[in-house]
Amino acid sequence: MTHIRIALAGAALSVLAACGSGYDAAGPTNASVANTTATAAPSPSPSATASPVPTVAGFDPEKAPVANPTLGAWPYFGIMDGYERLDAVNIAGSEQKRFLEDVAYDRWEFFDGTKLIPVEGRTMTTGGKGDGASFFQVQKTYEKLVHDLGGVTVYEGSGKPLKDKGLMFADKRFRANYIVEEDQMGVYMLRTPSSQIWVEVYHPWEDNSRNYWLTIVEKKALEVKVKLIPAAEMKQGLDTAGHVALYLNFDTDKTAIKPDSQPAIAEIVKLMKADPALKLTIEGHTDNAGAPAHNQSLSDGRAAAVMAAIVAQGIPASRLQAKGLGQSKPIADNATEDGKAKNRRVELVKR
Structure with a gap:
């Protein structure tokens, strides 16, 4: 038995x-x-x-x-x-x-x-x-x-x-x-x-x-609450460090930006309209879960999606560049869930 x-x-x-x-x-x-x-x-x-x-x-x-x-x-x-x-x-x-x-x-x-x-x-x-x-x-x-x-x-x-x-x-x-x-x-x-x-x-x-x-x-889908960084805070980060990290929500394993990330996109647009000379590279980053080639492709697509969302609100594409870096530049330990969450980010880099 x-x-x-x-x-x-x-x-x-x-x-x-x-x-x-x-x-x-x-x-x-x-x-x-x-x-x-x-x-x-x-x-x-x-x-x-x-x-x-x-x-x-x-x-x-x-x-x-x-x-x-x-x-x-x-x-x-x-x-x-x-x-x-x-x-x-x-x-x-x-x-x-x-x-x-x-x-x-x-x-x-x-x-x-x-x-x-x-x-x-x-x-x-x-x-x-x-x-x-x-x-x-x-x-x-x-x-x-x-x-x-x-x-x-x-x-x-x-x-x-x-x-x-x-x-x-x-x-x-x-x-x-x-x-x-x-x-x-x-x-x-x-x-x-x-x-x-x-x-x-x-x-x-x-x-x-x-x-x-x-x-x-x-x-289940990853539940991440986006912290809204005001345009003034983004500017301060760009002026002092040359880059600022944003945590936007995307559909799971896809490049589509979720609606709750649109206020963050609006702040980027506000920042760029306030400084017409500002040019940015939009970098996509992932954690190390999954194949590196897949993560590279995913980061490319998400960076391009953010750029497209900004251009759609009136910012010339000539002022922007999209670049995916996959899992190659972690800022935290991928061995922990908290570290992985920090690595899944979009960075604005001053050109």
Whole structure:
């Protein structure tokens, strides 16, 4: 008998933990999901683990069925019962403790068998240290948990399709640094009326133990309140330091400026109208989440969007220049969420 704890507002839920001789890589026979305990049915053989919810191939999150379960507290799913939580990832002799954490906002890429799907939001990464079950059982345990809540399977298998397609995770963390063919993973998603909850269990080929890694992301937009810097304060910064940093709101992973940033644009226009000789370079900057090439392109687009917004209010384009610098010039430590937020900025530089 296995026991699974599920975050369903105190309701008991019968959970299947399928045992088998599939890829031998992981944890125990129990999984923690919030604080309610339920007793599972006996584990069937691998041949009897067909799921009642179909696997979604070529996955489109917006076409997944919408469920409305009563969830418990974040992160909704925990490591398997009887297994020790891992506080650090040891890859090639280097402990990467900062990767195992609960952060308010991060970016994670999930593989659906054909492509990588980036998801931004609250992220929890942890690991289960133990011995006893195959990784196949780990996959089927979390698959069952997600399916019982109304979710779907996105991908189960190795990293070979990833390698065959020439794809690599931008943020590897506990994943293999160079070879992903032997990695094993299970990716599941629960779509609710207000969000998406993604669950990934993963076993990197470099790890010869039966440990596994668990990542949960609840998709959400970054909420940043723009501090309005008056034109006079911008002028002072430009006169004394030659540049001033602004924190504008953009659509997530896009270049479109959100409406709540328009007052800041108006102050830039006010500044330039008060000093007709002033010329500015608008620099876009990002944090280090994601691929450098993507961040460069994103910063280029956001700088150009700010310039276009200023020109649209009557400032000649000849007085402005847009330039993206990606993640190349951080002003704070990208290891913290606060540092990342400070690095995601637009700077006005006096020419």
